[in-house]
Amino acid sequence: MRLHDDSELAEFAGKEVISRDTLHEWPMSHVERVTLADGQTLIYKAQIGRGIEAAFYRDAVSPNIPRCLAWAESGGDSWLLLEDVPGEKLAKLPANEAWEMCQNLRHLVEGVVTSITLAQDMSSSGIEDYIHQTAALLISLRARGKLPKLTTAHVDAYLDAINNAEARGVAAENAVLLQGDFKPANFIIRPDGTPIIIDWAAAMRGPAGIDLADFMAESGHDPVAYVGVGAELLRLGRTIRWFADCQDKWISDAHWFDDMIIGLIRRMEHLAQTGSYEGEMVYAFG
Secondary structure: OOOOOHHHHHHHHOOOEEEEEEEEEEOOEEEEEEEEOOOOEEEEEEEOOOOOHHHHHHHOEOOOOOOEEEEEEEOOEEEEEEEOOOOEEOOOOOHHHHHHHHHHHHHHHHOOEOOOOOOOEOOOOOHHHHHHHHHHHHHHHHHOOOOOOOOHHHHHHHHHHHOOHHHHHHHOOOOEEEOOOOOHHHEEEOOOOOEEEOOOOOOEEEOOHHHHHHHHHHOOOOOHHHHHHHHHHHHHHHHHHHHHHHHHHOOOOOOOOHHHHHHHHHHHHHHHHHOOOOOOOOOOOO
């Protein structure tokens, strides 16, 4: 999915385009490394459907995010031309090291200055609307045949779990900027040791525990042991909403997210009832 040809990209970059190598391809987005005539490389990201990422990059101020060199939104689509950050992706770490690392990295997110309005909010001021909208979207997707295996019982189980007292207690904590996909692969460490946070397509507001739970789960560790049941329930609920939004906006295959959403709801139900991932239901993290 390319929104621009080589000549158009050259106009934005100010130099001739020599090559374009695909780094990531998904129905909703396309990411390339663009090599220019002088050897410089840039990252080109095109997205179907107007999300928040282009607006975020043009507005946000932080030494820990890539520089945005050009961007535009038109016809419901958006694109970005970003700095190609030199360095290595953050590796997965042992549990205690991962926990220390993710707390330090969360401070960097809290240091990002942005004035854009984030539509999704899982804090006390937005959680009621968030839950209602998610349930309504799941029901709508089922009615339209886009989640054919989902039942009303699944939606009811989601509502029971997300309204768990521990989840609501975490939602009542201070609302902060969340990166929304807070995993080791979304951090590049520059040669001088500076961490750079990439991929802000799912940025939102909510309690910091959601990002922390993300990092621990994506590092292959049980997040409940570090952030508690409430934050993990909110993380799972957030993931369900992300999958539902993707199914609604970008995925034509009716079965793409069906099993994954149902599996997450079952995980939420088990966690809300038992308070842990231990027992007969065993899950792999990461």
